[in-house]
Amino acid sequence: MHDINVVDLSRLQFALTALYHFLFVPLTLGLSFLLAAMETVYVTTGKPIYREITQFWSKLFLINFALGVATGLTMEFEFGTNWSFYSSFVGDIFGAPLAIEGLMAFFLEATFIGLMVFGWKRLKRGQHLAVTYMVAFGSNLSALWILIANSFMQTPTGASFNPVTMRMELSSLTELIFNHDAQAKFVHTSIAGYVTGAIFVAGVSAWYLLKRRHVELARRSFRMAVLFGVLATAGVITLGDALGFIGGQAQPTKLAAMEGLWKSEPAPMPFNLVAFPSQKDQVNRGQLQVPYALSLLVTHSMDGTVPGVDRLQQDAIARIRNGIPAVAALQSLSAAPGDAFALATFHAHEKDLGYGFLVQRYAADVTQATDAQIATAARDTIPQVAPIFWSFRVMVLMGLLMLAYFVLAVIYSMRNNIEHQRWFLKIAVWMIPVPFLACEMGWLVAELGRQPWTVYGMLPTWMSASTHGVGYMIFSLIGFVGLYTAFIVAEMYLMVRAIRIGPDQSHSGEGAGLLTDTSQAARLAGYAQEA
Amino acid sequence: MKTFLQFILFMAMAAVVILMAIVLGELGAWYFAWLVGTGMIVLITAAGGALLDAQDEHAAHAASIKTGDA
Numbered sequence: 001m002h003d004i005n006v007v008d009l010s011r012l013q014f015a016l017t018a019l020y021h022f023l024f025v026p027l028t029l030g031l032s033f034l035l036a037a038m039e040t041v042y043v044t045t046g047k048p049i050y051r052e053i054t055q056f057w058s059k060l061f062l063i064n065f066a067l068g069v070a071t072g073l074t075m076e077f078e079f080g081t082n083w084s085f086y087s088s089f090v091g092d093i094f095g096a097p098l099a100i101e102g103l104m105a106f107f108l109e110a111t112f113i114g115l116m117v118f119g120w121k122r123l124k125r126g127q128h129l130a131v132t133y134m135v136a137f138g139s140n141l142s143a144l145w146i147l148i149a150n151s152f153m154q155t156p157t158g159a160s161f162n163p164v165t166m167r168m169e170l171s172s173l174t175e176l177i178f179n180h181d182a183q184a185k186f187v188h189t190s191i192a193g194y195v196t197g198a199i200f201v202a203g204v205s206a207w208y209l210l211k212r213r214h215v216e217l218a219r220r221s222f223r224m225a226v227l228f229g230v231l232a233t234a235g236v237i238t239l240g241d242a243l244g245f246i247g248g249q250a251q252p253t254k255l256a257a258m259e260g261l262w263k264s265e266p267a268p269m270p271f272n273l274v275a276f277p278s279q280k281d282q283v284n285r286g287q288l289q290v291p292y293a294l295s296l297l298v299t300h301s302m303d304g305t306v307p308g309v310d311r312l313q314q315d316a317i318a319r320i321r322n323g324i325p326a327v328a329a330l331q332s333l334s335a336a337p338g339d340a341f342a343l344a345t346f347h348a349h350e351k352d353l354g355y356g357f358l359v360q361r362y363a364a365d366v367t368q369a370t371d372a373q374i375a376t377a378a379r380d381t382i383p384q385v386a387p388i389f390w391s392f393r394v395m396v397l398m399g400l401l402m403l404a405y406f407v408l409a410v411i412y413s414m415r416n417n418i419e420h421q422r423w424f425l426k427i428a429v430w431m432i433p434v435p436f437l438a439c440e441m442g443w444l445v446a447e448l449g450r451q452p453w454t455v456y457g458m459l460p461t462w463m464s465a466s467t468h469g470v471g472y473m474i475f476s477l478i479g480f481v482g483l484y485t486a487f488i489v490a491e492m493y494l495m496v497r498a499i500r501i502g503p504d505q506s507h508s509g510e511g512a513g514l515l516t517d518t519s520q521a522a523r524l525a526g527y528a529q530e531a
Numbered sequence: 532m533k534t535f536l537q538f539i540l541f542m543a544m545a546a547v548v549i550l551m552a553i554v555l556g557e558l559g560a561w562y563f564a565w566l567v568g569t570g571m572i573v574l575i576t577a578a579g580g581a582l583l584d585a586q587d588e589h590a591a592h593a594a595s596i597k598t599g600d601a
Contacts, residue, residue: 033569033572033573034576036573037573037574037576037577037580038577038580040573040574040577041577041580041581044577044581045581045584047584050580140569174558177559178558178559178562180561183559183560183561183562184561186561186562186565187561187562187564187565187568190565190569191565191568194569194572219583220580220583220584223579223580223582223583224576224577224579224580227575227576227579228572228573228575228576231571231572231575231576232572235568235572239561242561413579413583416583416586416587416590
């Protein structure tokens with residue numbers, strides 16, 4: 001039997017390392033394609049300032065990429081060290097996308113990043129542009145494989161449990177790759193990265209405009225970033241809705257938690273705008289509702305309903321009862337692999353095997369499980385509602401805030417007077433942390449909402465962890481927190497330093513000419529008048 | 532010969548794109564949407580940068596005409 005403190009500490013350790021890692025990832029995903037867009041302008045127009053712009057943002061991209069890789073590496077090892085049962089249970093499926101991700105990140109991405117950084121004088125313009133696009137695709141495709149692996153945990157498809165080997169085995173790579181959850185999640189996550197990259201570039205450019213430094217670089221970077229951002233934000237909101245729609249059908253318990261839906265209600269269902277969910281009493285306190293909105297939002301129809309926690313728990317009780325014979329049959333097969341009756345019993349109940357495992361936490365001999373133990377296990381199928389409910393709302397609020405910001409930013413930039421909107425430039429600088437916060441909230445919704453499963457409906461979290469001691473877990477947790485905090489501090493220091501230094505104009509003397517052109521002179525005259 | 536080889540290359544690329552569109556459209560509509568959407572976002576972003584230069588040149592031209600008038 002697993003020590004539940006070790007399971008919780010393993011979860012905390014993985015959550016913290018994933019949240020730290022995900023501070024770096026979205027910026028890499030977004031900034032890489034922004035670099036490609038900037039270099040595209042350089043190659044098509046031949047204007048040297050765009051080369052300078054691309055080189056400057058490449059420097060920041062590189063700092064972020066290096067620390068992102070460093071924080072991501074340890075997570076792959078954590079599967080083996082802290083989640084050994086999980087790794088043996090689903091390693092056959094999980095290993096392939098994880099290995100491809102490693103190859104993508106280290107061979108495709110890293111090779112082309114080397115060419116991108118050191119190839120400016122060695123490659124022709126078109127060749128270098130192709131390399132930059134390869135970096136962008138490599139970054140995003142490595143994220144794709146991680147999300148395919150994650151989506152298997154959210155919506156297991158393309159695999160089946162083999163009662164002889166006692167582990168899950170891959171039955172269809174195509175189903176695994178084209179899993180609907182993987183598709184929607186990849187597009188949502190990748191484009192959330194675009195939004196992050198856009199806000200970062202716009203924010204830093206706004207800071208330069210406020211300081212009246214590198215104005216030509218900042219104006220162009222701001223224009224491109226906000227156009228990139230407004231399209232990406234519209235996309236990320238639309239795709240978030242699609243992901244909610246797909247995820248809600250596959251994981252009704254997550255949807256119920258996101259919406260604070262304790263009781264099933266007839267259509268059209270009200271939307272809980274604000275509420276303080278109580279897990280213990282299974283009610284919402286101080287709720288503020290919008291009539292009819294939930295049906296429309298989650299089912300895209302006024303007649304649609306989604307089950308509440310009450311009905312989901314009842315369904316779980318039935319599934320646990322159906323899963324108990326599967327677990328008992330598995331125990332018989334473990335002792336006698338040729339037992340035909342046990343095998344037939346297993347196949348008759350295998351669809352609810354995971355639910356049978358849930359009750360094993362409370363009754364070692366599942367066939368002797370009491371009604372109270374089954375009810376407790378059924379209650380476990382509901383994830384912690386309050387953090388999911390609020391993480392989801394914060395994420396949505398941040399998304400809408402970013403959309404409003406980008407719409408205004410595009411208007412000012414297209415009117416070509418962003419330099420004079422100083423109040424807006426100050427907001428742009430303060431907006432930099434917002435997409436990072438939204439991305440972190442998104443991951444909390446996705447991962448907390450999956451509980452109590454590591455593989456939804458198949459493998460409970462409590463069974464998945466390694467059998468370490470509490471002391472070992474606390475020691476390694478402190479080590480990770482210390483190390484990763486040092487990484488964040490290093491990233492912040494290097495980023496701020498590179499931004500303060502600004503673009504290195506020594507290698508691009510051609511661009512300097514732009515700083516003395518007529519439009520720039522007129523703009524500076526405008527500044528002088530304002531001052 | 533060079534033109535012919537370029538023609539063959541572009542035709543091969545078009546064939547691959549069409550094949551990908553069919554396969555992805557059937558199995559992975561969201562992946563296809565990401566490819567098309569990313570391409571569109573990058574191109575519009577690049578066009579926005581080029582447009583800023585055009586706006587600046589237009590403003591500089593207008594300013595020079597005004598100066599000439601004076």
